[in-house]
Amino acid sequence: MMSKIVVVDDSQADLKLIEEYLKSAHHTVVSFSDAMNLEDKLVKEKPDVVVMDVVMPGRNGFQACRDLKSDERYKNVPVILCTSKSQESDKFWGQQQGANSYLVKPVKAEALLDAIKDVLRQQ
């Protein structure tokens, strides 16, 4: 099933790679290089899923995920955190922010696409 995915990552290389993975599965992709004012951007984009890095300048992925999940407009939009932060404590903290899935970089296409299927299935 094709979905609209918003990807947020400050690394252009990671952004391109994730875009390629998603487009190969015929998803529609909209990318942003930071999470500042993300809620305003999502008003227009209306994504089915948000795939987001954690370590970003300004507002990080944990903070943005937490805010999306507290926002009536977006609390039901699945958020997949995709990050180099690989400790179990990071995953636990990510879950505490309300993330629907947590992937550790470098992420493979199959893992990302499976995660998207999973979070959409849980909706």
Next chain:
Amino acid sequence: MAQIEGIVHHVKTVQAASATAATRPVRVCLLSLADESFVIDLRYVREVFEVKSITPVPGVPSILSGVANLRGTVMPIADLRSALGLPIWGTSAKYAVVIQQGVQQIGVLVDKVPEIRDVRPDEYVTAAAQSPEGAHPFVTGILKLAGRMGSLVEVPALLSYVGGTK
């Protein structure tokens, strides 16, 4: 008459909005340190990280244990135990919660990865009744938790305290 009704309606709307704000849950971060619980407003929490090592720095306020390297950023690390009158022996804390206000940020040592909770304002008890001698300068309230109490740490006051202590 219509004008009076309009004013009454406005007053009722404002009263209802303020009542809602007063009972609206606040998201907090529940910290554990030396078997005690502390609560900070989640809005100030940036992230949590595992502290591998702390480098002591001479001349910094006594509440600071030193600095840690967080992805290349030098992060001041605060140990609140002595400032809060907690025992300073025992296992050293493994994690730090990064709290931030504006450009100022510090890592606060904690024993485990914090939990997030929603609490209502009426679940707080003000700490104003504490004596000045016994009061902790950045503890502004007590939160009733399940079966225990947690001190509410006011982040701006804590950051001011860290900046002003020796």
